[in-house]
Amino acid sequence: MAEDNSYESMLCVKPEVHVYKIPPRASNRGYRAADWKLDEPAWSGRMKITAKGKMAFIKLEDRNTGELFAQAPVDQYPGIIVEAVTDSSRYFVIRIEDGNGRHAFIGLGFADRGDSFDFNVALQDHFKWVKQEGELAKMEACQIEAPKLDLSFKEGQTIKISIGNIKKKEAGGAKPRPMGGGLLPPPPGAKAGGVLPPPVGQQTVPAAQANPVPLLDFGSTVPAAQPSSDLWGDFTSAGSNSSKDAATSGWVQFS
Numbered sequence: 001m002a003e004d005n006s007y008e009s010m011l012c013v014k015p016e017v018h019v020y021k022i023p024p025r026a027s028n029r030g031y032r033a034a035d036w037k038l039d040e041p042a043w044s045g046r047m048k049i050t051a052k053g054k055m056a057f058i059k060l061e062d063r064n065t066g067e068l069f070a071q072a073p074v075d076q077y078p079g080i081i082v083e084a085v086t087d088s089s090r091y092f093v094i095r096i097e098d099g100n101g102r103h104a105f106i107g108l109g110f111a112d113r114g115d116s117f118d119f120n121v122a123l124q125d126h127f128k129w130v131k132q133e134g135e136l137a138k139m140e141a142c143q144i145e146a147p148k149l150d151l152s153f154k155e156g157q158t159i160k161i162s163i164g165n166i167k168k169k170e171a172g173g174a175k176p177r178p179m180g181g182g183l184l185p186p187p188p189g190a191k192a193g194g195v196l197p198p199p200v201g202q203q204t205v206p207a208a209q210a211n212p213v214p215l216l217d218f219g220s221t222v223p224a225a226q227p228s229s230d231l232w233g234d235f236t237s238a239g240s241n242s243s244k245d246a247a248t249s250g251w252v253q254f255s
Contacts (some may be wrong), residue, residue: 012049012122014115015063019043019070020107023091028213031083036107039114045069047108049122052181054130058094059080070096070106077123090116151155 018041025031046063049056058072072094074081085091091109135234153159 008050008052010048011051011117011126012047014047014110014119016111017045017047017060017115018109018111019060019141020046020109021119022105022107022187031093033085033088033107033109035042036091038109041109042106043069047119049126051126054065054133058124060096071099077127078219082123089113092116216218 020036020038021042022031023037038069043060046061048059051057056074056077058074060069061067062070072081078084081095083093085093088161090111091107093105095103095105095109097103100148110119163211175240203229
């Protein structure tokens, strides 16, 4: 924000304040309001705090006519211009100036603690703003002095982007889905949908010796086989010595 010395803002107004004549400072411990004649103020009137640029002004005016009684220019707070007493929060010591280089210290008192609180906060807020403005001005000056970083592309300049850790999926390389129902996978060497081969020691019936007549064919017009014929083929039992036993059992013995 540009500083405009022609503009004066109002920070605080209090309709009733009291001014006291104070004795010289007795020690470096500070002023005490108990040493003043608090029941006999030297002047009473209105107080205004205004700001022009970075400066603040405490103005004591007549409450009826507005005539200026005294003025205290404040360039920093807290400081020697405004000093709180050691024994009360309602009283301060301010340094007034007449504009000709002469100054004096007077006591300033408020009838209410809330008024003294507003007086204190108004000065604190103003000089907090002054500090922030100073820091902002320093930052702007540093940015102006620092060389600007040029990140623009020059003519003919290109950029290459390398993206790693990306692998293409092979065709048909999808993983098989696990079989549902908790079934175990088929053993190695078995064809899908096939039947396990019989053990080596077990013999199977040759296809040539199988009876072409089906076991049970209810809808066929071919006459049924004779009761004496065996549907499973003519086999002889090993170790049989009697042809009678073979005829009775329905099996035919080969010679």
